[in-house]
Amino acid sequence: MPDITLTTLQSLKQKGEKITMLTCYDATFAHTCCEAGVEVLLVGDSLGMVLQGHDSTLPVTNGDMAYHVAAVKRGNNGAMILADLPFMSYATTEQALSSSAQLMQAGAHMLKIEGAAWLADTVRLLNERGVPVCVHMGLTPQAVNVLGGYKVQGRNENQARQMRADAIALEQAGAAMLLLECVPSELAAEITQAVKIPVIGIGAGNATDGQVLVLHDMLGLSLSGRSPKFVKNFMAGKDSIQAALSAYVEEVKAVTFPGAEHGFSA
Ligand code: KIV
Numbered sequence: 001m002p003d004i005t006l007t008t009l010q011s012l013k014q015k016g017e018k019i020t021m022l023t024c025y026d027a028t029f030a031h032t033c034c035e036a037g038v039e040v041l042l043v044g045d046s047l048g049m050v051l052q053g054h055d056s057t058l059p060v061t062n063g064d065m066a067y068h069v070a071a072v073k074r075g076n077n078g079a080m081i082l083a084d085l086p087f088m089s090y091a092t093t094e095q096a097l098s099s100s101a102q103l104m105q106a107g108a109h110m111l112k113i114e115g116a117a118w119l120a121d122t123v124r125l126l127n128e129r130g131v132p133v134c135v136h137m138g139l140t141p142q143a144v145n146v147l148g149g150y151k152v153q154g155r156n157e158n159q160a161r162q163m164r165a166d167a168i169a170l171e172q173a174g175a176a177m178l179l180l181e182c183v184p185s186e187l188a189a190e191i192t193q194a195v196k197i198p199v200i201g202i203g204a205g206n207a208t209d210g211q212v213l214v215l216h217d218m219l220g221l222s223l224s225g226r227s228p229k230f231v232k233n234f235m236a237g238k239d240s241i242q243a244a245l246s247a248y249v250e251e252v253k254a255v256t257f258p259g260a261e262h263g264f265s266a
Pocket of ligand 1: 023042043044045046047084136179181202212213214
């Protein structure tokens, strides 16, 4: 068991102390993130883009995920390891169980799936079988072809009402955590207030219980040369990666990152 457990995250939410999360795909960065005090290492399927060079997360396999989870586990020193179940690896409950077994046995402590209230049965089943689940809502990159691009979600009142209801339904189904991506800051704040479980944001304002960024983005590394609005380059003005990671932790804890300029309105 890691030093940072679900109980730690729940108590950080209760105390109003922000939770720090970064994506992480290998042992050296796991070690470096832990030194900086990052509490949750997300082995994200964003590795399909930042490590493998694909233009989406869809080509990533469960085998790829297991390989990187095992690498992160070897460098981890007390952080919680959260891992993505990749595209179509939880399309049926049978697939969800066998994919989850592979990632938990590789070293994950919690798994993340993308969607909304339609995942309630999957969440319930995995939780009953010993797998804590984080549900990634809002902009769900595995559904980029349905969404028609990487766009802010929940901007109109119907979508916002649906997202609030979905968050509550997922909490009731046993979700351990929610992650909101590219959601108007005000809506993210309402959802964070409405549920007792921790809510992590990316492009969702500073009122969520914690923040996550893609490691390469916050280190100023980009294949396309473009950077989303919600990203801050923490390497700017720093002379080491360690200093950039520490600055991220400090700014999330002090609620100086994200600033208003990193968020979206309805
Ligand atoms: O895969 C990933 O890196 C993610 C983050 C964008 C939250 O899910």
